[in-house]
Amino acid sequence: MQFDFRRGGKKCSQCETAFSPGQAFVSALIEQDDGRTVRLDFCCDHWRESEQECIGFWNQTMPDLTTGKVYWAPRDVLLSYFEHLIDSDQKEIAYVMSLVLLRKKMLTAKTRFDDESGTGQIVVDRSTSRSWEVPDVDVAPDRIARIQDELSQNLFSNQLAED
Numbered sequence: 001m002q003f004d005f006r007r008g009g010k011k012c013s014q015c016e017t018a019f020s021p022g023q024a025f026v027s028a029l030i031e032q033d034d035g036r037t038v039r040l041d042f043c044c045d046h047w048r049e050s051e052q053e054c055i056g057f058w059n060q061t062m063p064d065l066t067t068g069k070v071y072w073a074p075r076d077v078l079l080s081y082f083e084h085l086i087d088s089d090q091k092e093i094a095y096v097m098s099l100v101l102l103r104k105k106m107l108t109a110k111t112r113f114d115d116e117s118g119t120g121q122i123v124v125d126r127s128t129s130r131s132w133e134v135p136d137v138d139v140a141p142d143r144i145a146r147i148q149d150e151l152s153q154n155l156f157s158n159q160l161a162e163d
């Protein structure tokens with residue numbers, strides 16, 4: 001399985017200092033040499049954007065989890081990640097991610113495609129007119145739910161996305 005996010009948002013991946021509520025930190029989606037994407041969190045002292053080959057990153061402050069108010073990562077990070085899944089042919093996660101983005105109305109379903117590469121759904125980002133082909137996959141509902149749960153755990157933000 002390609003999907004191997006570390007559960008993030010708790011401590012700096014470099015110095016292992018636990019974040020306290022209200023502390024600023026950076027979350028980044030970073031592709032490993034083996035093609036897996038991991039989410040890593042960094043305290044501000046250890047985040048060096050130039051050193052990281054990352055798919056997307058966003059600034060956060062550690063949520064006070066007792067308030068229960070948690071949002072998703074910014075739109076550009078979600079779309080970069082979605083594009084990365086498509087480009088790297090991670091069909092199952094790309095499919096589930098497309099469902100999430102359609103539900104959030106970040107993407108719109110257009111026509112279906114049916115060609116030598118297979119069948120699937122064409123989705124469009126109406127703000128930029130970019131479109132992607134999402135191949136059909138046969139995923140069991142409980143597996144969809146589990147991938148969705150991992151996505152939401154690892155792409156959370158406690159701040160409203162600034163679109």
Ligand SMILES: [Zn+2]
Nearest residue numbers: 012015043046
């Ligand atoms: Zn650190």
